[in-house]
Amino acid sequence: MAYFNVYLYLIILCLLNQGCDMADEYSASPRKNFEALWKILDENYCFFDYKGIDWNEVHDKYSPQIDESMYEYKLFQVLSDMVNELKDGHINLNTSFLFSSYENWYTEYPSNFSWGVLNSKYLAGAARCGDYDEIRYTRFAGNQIGYIYYGSFKESILEMELDSIFHSFEHCRALIIDVRDNGGGSLTNSDRLASRFLAEKTLCGYIQHKTGKGRSDFSHPYSIYLKPSHSTLWLKPVIVLTNRRCYSAANNFVSKMRELPNVRTLGGNTGGGSGFPFTSELPNGWSIRFSTSPILNVNMQHTEFGIEPDIEVTLPSEDMENGRDTLIETAINLLLAGAE
Helix, strand or coil, rough: CHHHHHHHHHHHHHHHHHHHHHHHHHHHHHHHHHHHHHHHHHHHHHHHHHHHHCHHHHHHHHHHCCCCCCCCCHHHHHHHHHHHHHCCCCEECCCCCCCCCHHHHHHHHCCCCCCHHHHHHHHCCEECCCCCCEEEEEEEEHHHHHEEEEEEEECCCHHHHHHHHHHHCCCCCCCEECCCCCCCCCCCHHHHHHHCCCCCCCCEECCECCCCCCCCCCCCCEEEEECCCCCCCCCCCEEEEEEECECCHHHHHHHCCCCCCCCEECCCCCECCCCCCCCEEECCCCCEECCCCCCCCCCEECCCCCCCCCCEECCHHHHHCCCCCCCHHHHHHHHHHHHH
């Protein structure tokens, strides 16, 4: 029996060594990593049809650039260029030495936001939620207008912290929620805030998932509902400030808030990012993050390329230079006029 165990161990060890050799050979091949990346996206990415992308054509464009003798830095550049053809900020190619992301979804648009102006003038004396600079709140216009700045949904607000915030707004007539430059984070965090603004369960959108390897293989849309919080609710008027850098969970937050009767959005188009992201791995150990499940609005429309505001307002450079945030000032004036 002992001899058999040793024999079995040697067989397993041999197979493992063969497997390691094969894995090393596979991971060292630029061609095989190129094909693996292309196939992962071909079978799982969710916006080919919506964006009108011919993925086969993309393959043919980049395939001649792959050489088995190329260095990994050059391979990274070619693969990054290929995935950026999808024009998706959720797509990231990550290695131990470089990280790629598609940024043109916001770099080619006006910012409509100045952290320097906001921090120095409007947030002077504002309360922080925990130790986060990304979560601040204060009051404007003689305490008539409440204001919350939520700069990243990566940061969490506890229910008790939200209760404290809304308690401080008890005598305010209206509220401004500023999610400009919020690049997303956790949908749990964005929903926790959004649930404070509705009185009843509300349909807020739909989601689909892949059902097969075909580029159009998706499930029927499943309804997404938002339920009101069991804690303090705010049913007075709200204006949500948006700009192009509102992305992913922030884009989803704006989409949901727009369905509420007491809410208007003001500013610029959001950046989009409505695909639920997933991460996979290439044979050489590099990771690829990409959109797999499309989230639709209540009209079953994609918001991958952003959401238009109800009221379009820009922040001119001269206002920024003079320390004035045009979006905040416009929102205050509209809310005060509506409260009269």
